Amino acid sequence: MSTRVLLVEDDTLTRRNTAIYLRRAQIEVDEAASGEEAIRLITSIDKYDVLVSDLRMPGLNDGMDVINCQQRVSPGTACILITAFGSAQLQKQAQNLNVTYLEKPISLLDLLSKVTAAGTRTTP
Amino acid sequence: MLKLRNLIKRWTRALRPKEETRASQSQNSKHDRTTELLRQSEESFQVLIESIQDYAIYILDPNGFVVSWNTGAQRIKGYSAEEIVGKHFSHFYTPDDNRINKPKQNLDIAGTKGRYEDESLRVRKDGSIFWANVLITAIRDDSGKLTGFAKVVRDITERRASEQRLHESERLATLGTTAAVFAHEIANPLNGLSTSLQIVAELLEASDYQNPALGETIHGANQEILRLAALLEDYRSLARPQGTKFQPSNLRQIVEEVLALNIKNYEASGVTVTVEFDENLPFVALDPEKIKQVILNLCKNAVEAMPKGGNLTVKAHGTKDNVILEFSDTGQGIPEGFDPFHLFKSTKPEGTGLGLPIVQQIVSDHHGTVDYVSELGKGTTFRVSFKLATHN
Numbered sequence: 149m150s151t152r153v154l155l156v157e158d159d160t161l162t163r164r165n166t167a168i169y170l171r172r173a174q175i176e177v178d179e180a181a182s183g184e185e186a187i188r189l190i191t192s193i194d195k196y197d198v199l200v201s202d203l204r205m206p207g208l209n210d211g212m213d214v215i216n217c218q219q220r221v222s223p224g225t226a227c228i229l230i231t232a233f234g235s236a237q238l239q240k241q242a243q244n245l246n247v248t249y250l251e252k253p254i255s256l257l258d259l260l261s262k263v264t265a266a267g268t269r270t271t272p
Numbered sequence: 273m274l275k276l277r278n279l280i281k282r283w284t285r286a287l288r289p290k291e292e293t294r295a296s297q298s299q300n301s302k303h304d305r306t307t308e309l310l311r312q313s314e315e316s317f318q319v320l321i322e323s324i325q326d327y328a329i330y331i332l333d334p335n336g337f338v339v340s341w342n343t344g345a346q347r348i349k350g351y352s353a354e355e356i357v358g359k360h361f362s363h364f365y366t367p368d369d370n371r372i373n374k375p376k377q378n379l380d381i382a383g384t385k386g387r388y389e390d391e392s393l394r395v396r397k398d399g400s401i402f403w404a405n406v407l408i409t410a411i412r413d414d415s416g417k418l419t420g421f422a423k424v425v426r427d428i429t430e431r432r433a434s435e436q437r438l439h440e441s442e443r444l445a446t447l448g449t450t451a452a453v454f455a456h457e458i459a460n461p462l463n464g465l466s467t468s469l470q471i472v473a474e475l476l477e478a479s480d481y482q483n484p485a486l487g488e489t490i491h492g493a494n495q496e497i498l499r500l501a502a503l504l505e506d507y508r509s510l511a512r513p514q515g516t517k518f519q520p521s522n523l524r525q526i527v528e529e530v531l532a533l534n535i536k537n538y539e540a541s542g543v544t545v546t547v548e549f550d551e552n553l554p555f556v557a558l559d560p561e562k563i564k565q566v567i568l569n570l571c572k573n574a575v576e577a578m579p580k581g582g583n584l585t586v587k588a589h590g591t592k593d594n595v596i597l598e599f600s601d602t603g604q605g606i607p608e609g610f611d612p613f614h615l616f617k618s619t620k621p622e623g624t625g626l627g628l629p630i631v632q633q634i635v636s637d638h639h640g641t642v643d644y645v646s647e648l649g650k651g652t653t654f655r656v657s658f659k660l661a662t663h664n
């Protein structure tokens with residue numbers, strides 16, 4: 149069974165590129181363009197293996213809200229947080245939540261290896 | 273000083289007739305007591321003027337020639353009484369001010385209005401310029417005739433510099449906050465571009481198409497994206513940090529953490545790094561994350577100033593009130609007349625001119641100071657001074 153990923157990113161080009169790259173590696177990707185859309189998917193669809201979410205997005209819910217929701221719904225799902233502007237504080241916060249942290253511009257190869265590693269851990 | 277004494281005597285004598293008139297209405301013994309009190313007051317006043325170090329206090333005749341000179345004047349302006357008494361006070365003005373006849377204008381205003389106050393540049397004996405707070409007060413005798421001017425001058429260079437630093441720091445913070453907002457809008461499209469290029473590179477690799485120029489082009493474009501991303505990060509650093517956490521910090525440990533991550537790169541550029549710290553250096557109230565940026569920027573500058581390699585020495589020592597951190601390189605030095613703290617100014621073709629403004633911003637947020645000494649062809653030392661205070 150392939151790894152199933154929810155990709156949350158408001159920047160269309162980044163979302164499209166990331167999805168293409170992951171799918172080329174046989175990863176199943178659902179896309180959400182906002183925090184609200186992501187939360188709808190998380191609460192309505194069966195468990196994702198990996199959540200990859202941008203931090204800052206327009207709308208009511210940011211990446212942290214999406215991660216909190218995902219961790220409540222299925223604590224086993226691995227989470228990867230991507231941000232344009234990191235800080236030591238944010239990195240620490242991510243660490244405390246057991247969330248992998250990446251800064252933009254991201255390396256797709258790096259993201260793929262993190263998704264694969266996380267998927268292996270969570271997939272039964 | 274003798275002239276000043278004589279002048280004070282003259283002043284007090286000028287006051288005397290009034291007192292004597294009053295005294296004559298009273299008993300003779302009261303008159304004697306008043307005279308004695310006046311004499312004592314005269315002496316105390318002389319001592320007072322002579323002992324003042326922080327103010328130049330001197331007298332000009334009605335035409336602006338120096339009549340008296342106190343120790344404060346000697347300290348601030350550099351002339352001894354022998355050198356300056358009898359000379360015109362326009363010596364203290366800049367050539368520009370003399371060209372527009374400012375000394376005379378100032379005296380005219382003081383003569384007409386009774387006083388003239390100003391904050392402007394003045395010249396010392398050695399030709400150096402300083403910011404002065406100047407007060408000129410007209411002295412008139414009983415008949416109202418102008419007998420001269422009392423001049424009080426204070427050197428406010430330090431105050432002006434600290435106001436300037438504060439102003440600059442506010443300006444950078446505003447710029448940083450604005451930039452942070454824009455930077456976010458730019459960072460996302462940059463990530464889009466970067467991931468697009470990565471996909472192109474991967475597709476290219478998987479295809480049969482062979483053209484080394486294409487791979488190089490993609491690599492070049494990617495490098496530019498990374499450079500822009502680093503620039504954005506620099507801009508964002510200018511924004512005043514929210515909720516900066518000052519904590520008692522071991523400066524040596526912070527320096528070593530930064531060096532541990534970067535020393536390999538420095539050594540690869542042919543730079544030898546030496547760390548010299550005082551034993552028992554006291555803890556300083558710092559935000560370690562912010563100070564890491566200061567150390568990183570200063571080390572980076574030092575390494576970049578030595579393209580052919582050299583020595584970078586990071587030193588720290590304590591004084592009674594401060595902890596001083598120094599970064600010395602053996603590089604090309606900073607050209608005279610170039611202000612490295614000026615925003616967007618860099619001597620390096622790839623430089624953003626943001627590194628040192630960021631350093632200045634962070635150090636200023638820590639109530640510290642940063643300055644440098646440099647000699648062309650020999651090297652530069654940047655010195656950061658942190659106050660040893662616990663109330664940060």
